[in-house]
Amino acid sequence: MTRTVYVNGEYLPENEAKVSIFDRGFLMADGVYEVTSVLGGKLIDFDGHLKRLERSLNELDMPKPAAFDDLLEIHRKLVAENGITEGMVYLQVTRGAPDDRDFVFPDAETTEPTVVLFTQNKPGLANSPAAKTGIKVISIDDIRWGRRDIKTVQLLYPSMGKMMAKAQGCDDAWMVEDGAVTEGTSNNAYIVKDGVIITRNLSTDILHGITRAAVLRFAREAQMKVEERPFTIEEAKAADEAFVTSASTFVFPVVEVDGAAVGTGSPGPVATRLREIYLEESLKAGV
Structure with a gap:
């Protein structure tokens, strides 16, 4: 058709x-x-x-x-x-x-x-299998231009990053600059440690995700603790959970970073609950 x-x-x-x-x-x-x-x-x-x-x-x-x-x-x-x-x-x-x-x-x-x-x-x-199994990510250097807060069509390097991940049998890549994760190739990145959701603060370094804003709002309304700051790949490997958000994935758990299992190696309760809340609330507010 x-x-x-x-x-x-x-x-x-x-x-x-x-x-x-x-x-x-x-x-x-x-x-x-x-x-x-x-x-x-x-x-x-x-x-x-x-x-x-x-x-x-x-x-x-x-x-x-x-x-x-x-x-x-x-x-x-x-x-x-x-x-x-x-x-x-x-x-x-x-x-x-x-x-x-x-x-x-x-x-x-x-x-x-x-x-x-x-x-x-x-x-x-809304019922993607990846939401139940989680995704695996690799880390790559972030060599994009400095205005990542502008959603431009300059997507060659993110595309290359996804291909690098695919070549290693993974699903996506997290980009790293000055030792800290900026974001995924087409999503915002998060870890969860001791019940605290950690994600990079807004700046010109990352895209100001629309799904990010909604998920963090829902998290705070659900009395979840949120800390907006850079985190490292080593912190991600040692985290209890990790996940990404975007308009096309909503909330996807990350179960492996650079070959190391995150937490139990399975989707965690925070990411699972946030996905449920996001889908429920977004369907109510959809136009």
């Missing part, structure tokens, strides 16, 4: 969608994106994703697309037309397509941003 996608104001069959070869997202990775999960046909944490998109645009001095205020309607229409019950909506905004390639930003008054959205159907998203 051919998906309906959205490109610059038009709803099109995916095989008819086109973007200019001069688009700066294609030539310069000059673009930002968001991924919003769909559960029960509803958008999860949509307002948070929209606010972060606006922040990313502002940080890059990129103009808002004309369709910005219509993004909720566009998301809902794509979900409905493509029959998505569980899955994701991918949204990308680039600085647009000037007449030719140039390192200098094009004039915002003459070059409209490019806006692309498409859905991904993921049946069973």
Whole structure:
């Protein structure tokens, strides 16, 4: 079945969608994106994703697309037309397509941003087997650019990190800078020690995860202790539990780091409970 996608104001069959070869997202990775999960046909944490998109645009001095205020309607229409019950909506905004390639930003008054959205159907998203078995991660050097708080389309190194993990029979990689874990290739990273949830504090070093914010809020509401600070790989190996959060995984337990079992080597009670709370509360609040 051919998906309906959205490109610059038009709803099109995916095989008819086109973007200019001069688009700066294609030539310069000059673009930002968001991924919003769909559960029960509803958008999860949509307002948070929209606010972060606006922040990313502002940080890059990129103009808002004309369709910005219509993004909720566009998301809902794509979900409905493509029959998505569980899955994701991918949204990308680039600085647009000037007449030719140039390192200098094009004039915002003459070059409209490019806006692309498409859905991904993921049946069973809420009941992923990995949530029950846990995932294994390796550590790699974090050699990305310094503004990881901006959700740009510069995803080559995270992609390479996932391939490094796959080559070692693992599921993902945690990136390490100055001796401390920053984040996973596409998720925020956490450990649990003596009942305390530990995760890196917000800064330009990590993405300000929308799921991260919700999970930490739910944790505090459940009277769980949270400490926001950097932690090392050695701390992770010695932790009682570890887990990751993202819009596409929600909460996934981490059961192994660099070949060492974390805790019992099985999903722990904190990660398991947080996943339950997140799914329950997010379904209630979905739009």
